[in-house]
Amino acid sequence: MKIIIDAMGGDNAPSEIVKGAALASRKYQSQLVLVGDKAKIEAILKNEDCDRSRIEIVHTDMEITMEDDPLTVVRSKKESSMGVGLRLLKEDGDAFISAGNTGALHVGSSLIIRNLKGVQRAGIATIIPFVRPILMMDSGANVNVTADYLVQWAMMGSIYMKNVFGIDTPEVGLLNNGAEEHTGTQIQIDAYAKLKTENDVKFIGNVEGKELPQNKCDVLVTDGFTGNVTLKLIEGMAKFMFSQLKTMYTKNMATKMSYLVMKDELKGLKNSFDASEYGGAPLLGLQKPVIKAHGSSDARAILNAVRQAEAFISTGVIDKIGVSMAEYTKKQAEAKAQESAQVKDTNE
Numbered sequence: 001m002k003i004i005i006d007a008m009g010g011d012n013a014p015s016e017i018v019k020g021a022a023l024a025s026r027k028y029q030s031q032l033v034l035v036g037d038k039a040k041i042e043a044i045l046k047n048e049d050c051d052r053s054r055i056e057i058v059h060t061d062m063e064i065t066m067e068d069d070p071l072t073v074v075r076s077k078k079e080s081s082m083g084v085g086l087r088l089l090k091e092d093g094d095a096f097i098s099a100g101n102t103g104a105l106h107v108g109s110s111l112i113i114r115n116l117k118g119v120q121r122a123g124i125a126t127i128i129p130f131v132r133p134i135l136m137m138d139s140g141a142n143v144n145v146t147a148d149y150l151v152q153w154a155m156m157g158s159i160y161m162k163n164v165f166g167i168d169t170p171e172v173g174l175l176n177n178g179a180e181e182h183t184g185t186q187i188q189i190d191a192y193a194k195l196k197t198e199n200d201v202k203f204i205g206n207v208e209g210k211e212l213p214q215n216k217c218d219v220l221v222t223d224g225f226t227g228n229v230t231l232k233l234i235e236g237m238a239k240f241m242f243s244q245l246k247t248m249y250t251k252n253m254a255t256k257m258s259y260l261v262m263k264d265e266l267k268g269l270k271n272s273f274d275a276s277e278y279g280g281a282p283l284l285g286l287q288k289p290v291i292k293a294h295g296s297s298d299a300r301a302i303l304n305a306v307r308q309a310e311a312f313i314s315t316g317v318i319d320k321i322g323v324s325m326a327e328y329t330k331k332q333a334e335a336k337a338q339e340s341a342q343v344k345d346t347n348e
Contacts, residue, residue, distance in 0.1 A: 001029070001094045003309050007036030008063035008081040009100020011296045014040050017099065020302020022050035028306055030054070033093070035085040037061050060084050063100075066295070070103035074111050086112040089288055095309035097280065097302070099293035106141040109283055109290045116322045118329035120146070122285030123153050123224070124292055125160060126231055127278040132215040135161050136175075139281060140228035147190035148332075150174065150221045154201045155328065156284040156321050157219035163315040164308075165218075173207030173217035175226060180206070191221070200324060279304030282312060284321065289313055 007014045018041050021032050034041050038059035062080045073083045086108050089096040098105050115122050123138035137153040154172045161170040176184045195203040207216050249259035280293035289312040293305045
């Protein structure tokens with residue numbers, strides 16, 4: 001496998017990105033291609049224990065910043081580490097990882113790698129690390145959606161969770177502000193109607209925000225705006241909760257003693273909220289694997305992103321999504337043709 005990594009994307013680039021690749025070179029079997037400033041990458045690798053036979057460097061001193069317009073990657077900054085990396089993926093790579101600008105990665109992937117046939121819009125599928133992990137899609141790429149987008153994401157998310165997480169029949173929920181079938185905007189109402197009749201999805205109905213930590217579903221579909229707000233709220237609440245626990249346990253000698261008793265349990269609880277365990281979020285619906293790592297990814301997160309990329313490739317998720325989307329598109333076309341025929345007969 002050849003996994004290409006954007007060495008210049010993210011808040012901690014290139015240091016943590018390169019260190020993560022160094023760790024992955026010792027633990028995994030893939031050939032890693034680091035795209036970025038060669039001198040900077042070499043300087044970091046010099047101090048790392050790595051398998052250089054597994055690491056290739058492709059030089060470019062141009063990078064996409066978090067402030068850049070999403071179209072920059074295919075216009076004024078084609079030679080950026082992200083742009084070069086995506087083209088390398090298209091030519092002969094097996095997966096691409098970037099912790100850089102989310103909008104640019106989504107637009108660049110859609111225009112360079114392209115969507116699978118029948119996929120209306122690729123989306124970012126983020127794992128929310130509860131006791132029962134939830135794959136939420138979309139988590140930031142598509143602000144404006146249609147009911148059909150949500151249905152396709154439910155199908156793609158189910159395929160991913162079945163093949164990568166080993167869940168036989170993933171349960172799918174629609175994020176909404178109430179449990180009733182006719183709750184929400186017209187898009188949610190239409191999506192509910194379509195999902196409950198879709199045989200390839202085990203749809204359990206609407207899921208409210210308060211139910212997310214309660215093992216409600218395996219796949220959660222929503223628009224990118226709501227998904228991103230939800231994700232960041234969960235991240236913020238987790239940080240707030242552990243900050244409060246730290247204050248409570250360091251208040252006095254008695255609480256410090258009780259902390260020593262609870263130390264291992266609290267560490268385990270904190271780790272259960274650590275999104276870096278999953279390495280990043282796959283962009284589902286593309287012709288090749290692209291993984292969006294968190295902007296603040298450290299070396300450990302990049303290591304796990306490489307692991308996730310290998311699983312993404314080896315399980316054949318993309319081929320299975322391609323087959324599913326082709327069948328869905330065919331059914332949609334047949335239903336539309338039948339509806340048109342009925343209208344014609346009525347008019348005659």
